[in-house]
Amino acid sequence: MSATLELPAATNPASESRPTEQRLLFQPIKVGRFELPHRIVMAPLTRSRARQPGNVPSALNACYYQQRASAALIVSEATQISMQGQGYAWTPGIHSREQVEGWRLVTDAVHEAGGRIVLQMWHVGRISHPALQPDGMPPVAPSPIRPESMAFIENEKGEGELAPFVTPRALQPEEMPYLVAQYERAARHAIKAGFDGVEVHGANGYLLDQFLCTGTNRRTDAYGGPVENRVRLLLEVVDAVTKVWDAEAVGVRLSPMGAANDIRDDDPLTTFTHATRELNARKLAYLHVVNPAMGALENKTTPDAAAMQMLQRIREAWHGPLMLAGGFDADTAEQWLREGRADLVAIGRKFIANPDLPERLRTHAPLNADDAATYYGGGEKGYTDYPSLAQERGQAPKACVDESWR
Numbered sequence: 039m040s041a042t043l044e045l046p047a048a049t050n051p052a053s054e055s056r057p058t059e060q061r062l063l064f065q066p067i068k069v070g071r072f073e074l075p076h077r078i079v080m081a082p083l084t085r086s087r088a089r090q091p092g093n094v095p096s097a098l099n100a101c102y103y104q105q106r107a108s109a110a111l112i113v114s115e116a117t118q119i120s121m122q123g124q125g126y127a128w129t130p131g132i133h134s135r136e137q138v139e140g141w142r143l144v145t146d147a148v149h150e151a152g153g154r155i156v157l158q159m160w161h162v163g164r165i166s167h168p169a170l171q172p173d174g175m176p177p178v179a180p181s182p183i184r185p186e187s188m189a190f191i192e193n194e195k196g197e198g199e200l201a202p203f204v205t206p207r208a209l210q211p212e213e214m215p216y217l218v219a220q221y222e223r224a225a226r227h228a229i230k231a232g233f234d235g236v237e238v239h240g241a242n243g244y245l246l247d248q249f250l251c252t253g254t255n256r257r258t259d260a261y262g263g264p265v266e267n268r269v270r271l272l273l274e275v276v277d278a279v280t281k282v283w284d285a286e287a288v289g290v291r292l293s294p295m296g297a298a299n300d301i302r303d304d305d306p307l308t309t310f311t312h313a314t315r316e317l318n319a320r321k322l323a324y325l326h327v328v329n330p331a332m333g334a335l336e337n338k339t340t341p342d343a344a345a346m347q348m349l350q351r352i353r354e355a356w357h358g359p360l361m362l363a364g365g366f367d368a369d370t371a372e373q374w375l376r377e378g379r380a381d382l383v384a385i386g387r388k389f390i391a392n393p394d395l396p397e398r399l400r401t402h403a404p405l406n407a408d409d410a411a412t413y414y415g416g417g418e419k420g421y422t423d424y425p426s427l428a429q430e431r432g433q434a435p436k437a438c439v440d441e442s443w444r
């Protein structure tokens with residue numbers, strides 16, 4: 039593929055003038071085993087609203103996801119595969135029986151509304167804190183390198199609080215098969231919980247990304263050093279998960295050139311092209327990439343050449359459906375699909391505030407603004423109380439009135 043490296047600084051208002059049926063965003067697409075009615079995916083969004091104790095999904099969470107079931111596909115919020123995998127207060131897990139039952143409420147609610155949902159499987163590695171770890175142990179990581187910045191924990195009063203990260207403990211080689219087995223167990227639990235598939239979270243500076251990237255991986259064993267070693271854990275996890283699920287129900291999320299959670303790689307082009315080639319050989323449903331040109335998209339500036347080269351390399355190395363996330367609106371999403379840079383887009387913050395986002399984008403309706411103060415923690419406010427168009431017009435009752443989660 040030889041897509042040009044430049045995008046116009048101003049976005050192309052192409053979609054405004056095109057009838058819906060001509061907009062690529064609204065063309066159906068087959069992604070692995072999923073027949074998707076359009077190309078607007080709900081990105082994974084941590085909301086820190088699992089029921090306590092036990093980090094259990096509840097009817098409140100089911101309501102939130104059901105409201106958003108018109109997404110082509112929902113990628114669930116990141117969900118810890120084990121207690122050790124947790125990095126923030128009140129995030130849901132998929133390691134206990136109660137959690138599996140809780141997720142069943144969510145998947146049933148989404149299916150009842152005609153949607154599809156995959157589970158994003160998460161181990162945060164060093165992005166945690168002893169307060170969240172079993173027996174107050176330090177978090178684990180490829181190497182004992184403390185992240186800059188702060189962890190989000192619960193204080194004694196039950197409130198969210200920031201606390202400095204600690205130096206993590208390096209995983210021992212003999213622990214690696216156990217870690218992989220925890221992903222496999224989570225994948226099995228996802229079947230019991232009624233998910234349609236799973237997404238392996240290899241992005242945003244969490245455990246698998248920490249192994250991939252040179253800034254966090256100083257190991258000298260089979261999991262460190264050359265890129266073939268640094269990608270090993272990701273591939274072992276994918277291979278374990280695809281023993282449980284058909285590859286056509288499994289996606290992977292990567293964030294090439296990402297900086298989230300103090301992650302850094304000396305040579306992202308080599309690292310992520312290699313990882314993509316290896317994943318490509320596994321014939322997964324999709325590759326989900328956090329767009330390295332996200333900032334430029336949002337600011338309507340020209341993306342830098344390195345980011346566009348990275349994307350181009352990934353597009354060449356990955357032959358299946360490619361999902362891109364980060365900074366898209368209706369026009370830039372349409373433009374990027376038309377330019378062949380992606381097959382689907384995942385949208386995050388706009389989905390927080392607009393439960394019926396695809397319909398709003400389809401009809402060029404105004405969007406509700408999201409409130410960052412209510413992203414993490416709390417109840418319905420900033421979660422299930424953003425109105426749909428039908429509710430705004432008084433044509434639909436307040437959705438999902440269910441108090442049973444309290």
Ligand SMILES: Cc1cc2nc3c(=O)[nH]c(=O)nc-3n(C[C@H](O)[C@H](O)[C@H](O)COP(=O)(O)O)c2cc1C
Binds near residue numbers: 084114241363365
């Ligand atoms: C509140 C919030 C929570 C997020 N949680 C996750 C998550 O659980 N897993 C993940 O891979 N990305 C997560 N992200 C990143 C989003 O999936 C997405 O990549 C990002 O918001 C950029 O897309 P947007 O510009 O459409 O919002 C989160 C982002 C936000 C704003």
